[in-house]
Amino acid sequence: MRSASLPVFPWDTLAEVTATARAHEGGIVDLSVGTPVDAVAPVIRDALAAASSAPGYPTTHGTAALRESVVAALQRRYGITGLTPAAVLPVIGTKELIAWLPTLLGLGAGDTVVVPELAYPTYEVGALMAGTAIVRADSLTQLGPSVPALIYLNSPSNPTGKVLGVDHLRKVVQWARERGVLVASDECYLGLGWDAAPVSVLHPDVCDGDHTGLLAVHSLSKTSSLAGYRAGFVTGDPAVVGELLAVRKHAGMMVPTPIQAAMVAALDDDAHEQDQRQRYARRREALLPALLSAGFTVDHSEAGLYLWATRGEPCRETVAWLAQRGILVAPGEFYGPRGASHVRVALTATDERVTAAVQRLG
Numbered sequence: 001m002r003s004a005s006l007p008v009f010p011w012d013t014l015a016e017v018t019a020t021a022r023a024h025e026g027g028i029v030d031l032s033v034g035t036p037v038d039a040v041a042p043v044i045r046d047a048l049a050a051a052s053s054a055p056g057y058p059t060t061h062g063t064a065a066l067r068e069s070v071v072a073a074l075q076r077r078y079g080i081t082g083l084t085p086a087a088v089l090p091v092i093g094t095k096e097l098i099a100w101l102p103t104l105l106g107l108g109a110g111d112t113v114v115v116p117e118l119a120y121p122t123y124e125v126g127a128l129m130a131g132t133a134i135v136r137a138d139s140l141t142q143l144g145p146s147v148p149a150l151i152y153l154n155s156p157s158n159p160t161g162k163v164l165g166v167d168h169l170r171k172v173v174q175w176a177r178e179r180g181v182l183v184a185s186d187e188c189y190l191g192l193g194w195d196a197a198p199v200s201v202l203h204p205d206v207c208d209g210d211h212t213g214l215l216a217v218h219s220l221s222k223t224s225s226l227a228g229y230r231a232g233f234v235t236g237d238p239a240v241v242g243e244l245l246a247v248r249k250h251a252g253m254m255v256p257t258p259i260q261a262a263m264v265a266a267l268d269d270d271a272h273e274q275d276q277r278q279r280y281a282r283r284r285e286a287l288l289p290a291l292l293s294a295g296f297t298v299d300h301s302e303a304g305l306y307l308w309a310t311r312g313e314p315c316r317e318t319v320a321w322l323a324q325r326g327i328l329v330a331p332g333e334f335y336g337p338r339g340a341s342h343v344r345v346a347l348t349a350t351d352e353r354v355t356a357a358v359q360r361l362g
């Protein structure tokens with residue numbers, strides 16, 4: 001059975017603490033998965049509805065309008081220059097792309113994929129699906145003389161909220177270029193900088209305007225609360241994007257036409273994206289001091305959608321302690337062995353639920 005070669009689906013291990021949290025008299029405050037809860041902006045819903053008559057197949061490359069909107073939004077929002085619409089490829093949510101990227105690239109036994117020491121688990125899943133070796137490393141010196149096929153970056157990080165500075169990103173890009181290593185930068189939290197300013201790997205300050213060997217992966221799930229739409233894209237090196245397109249055409253990995261239209265509306269409108277950012281900022285401003293005064297230490301967390309918190313004990317004990325208070329969070333061990341004494345607290349709950357959590361921590 002193929003699934004036997006994959007890790008236990010981590011969220012399945014939370015059934016007992018979920019039941020405990022649900023039993024709280026004030027109801028559960030779910031800060032575990034990080035699923036967006038705020039309504040989809042009307043401008044996006046209208047675009048979806050207007051495109052709902054879609055009898056024909058979409059193209060794998062997506063509409064020209066979508067790819068042009070991506071190029072414009074990345075320049076406006078993040079200062080990324082030099083992209084062309086041809087180098088943009090829509091994906092059915094970025095988890096799909098990440099789970100399949102090593103396979104789509106033709107990697108396999110004999111290849112190595114490098115993932116951050118604390119990382120979104122799907123990087124590892126994608127490597128396992130392709131049968132590559134996996135190395136967990138946050139610095140190039142940890143890699144020694146070995147030459148991997150693919151390095152993942154994720155800044156701001158899920159789960160830690162750590163931001164990689166321009167100097168660090170430049171070093172990785174230069175190191176990878178000298179060795180012909182592909183860098184895939186997962187940038188789904190790029191717009192959520194709080195105490196630090198995240199920068200794209202495609203920003204000219206990082207890559208000097210040369211996108212060779214670089215991919216940036218962007219999701220609309222969090223920026224526009226579109227997780228239910230499954231909407232993301234990958235862009236960067238035109239040759240690599242072209243190769244992904246060629247394989248994905250055969251595999252039927254197409255984003256539905258109405259979703260593409262909704263993505264255009266989301267990418268063209270910065271107002272709802274800024275509103276969403278403000279909501280997360282407010283929730284962070286409520287939860288962060290509440291955790292600190294409840295005796296937690298919060299590490300990193302200078303950006304992104306999560307607080308990386310510890311009580312200096314095994315993470316499952318902290319998860320259970322919070323579940324007794326009706327608050328569900330993710331154990332840090334989901335993200336790598338170095339997370340064994342942390343929990344990840346998502347900022348994705350309604351203001352009402354966040355207020356409940358703050359009261360319970362008080």
Ligand SMILES: Cc1ncc(COP(=O)(O)O)c(C=O)c1O
Pocket residue numbers: 034092093094095096098120154158186188218219220221227231232
């Ligand atoms: C770091 C990171 N990458 C990718 C994803 C996948 O997002 P989606 O598949 O909704 O685009 C997530 C979702 O939480 C994430 O945290």
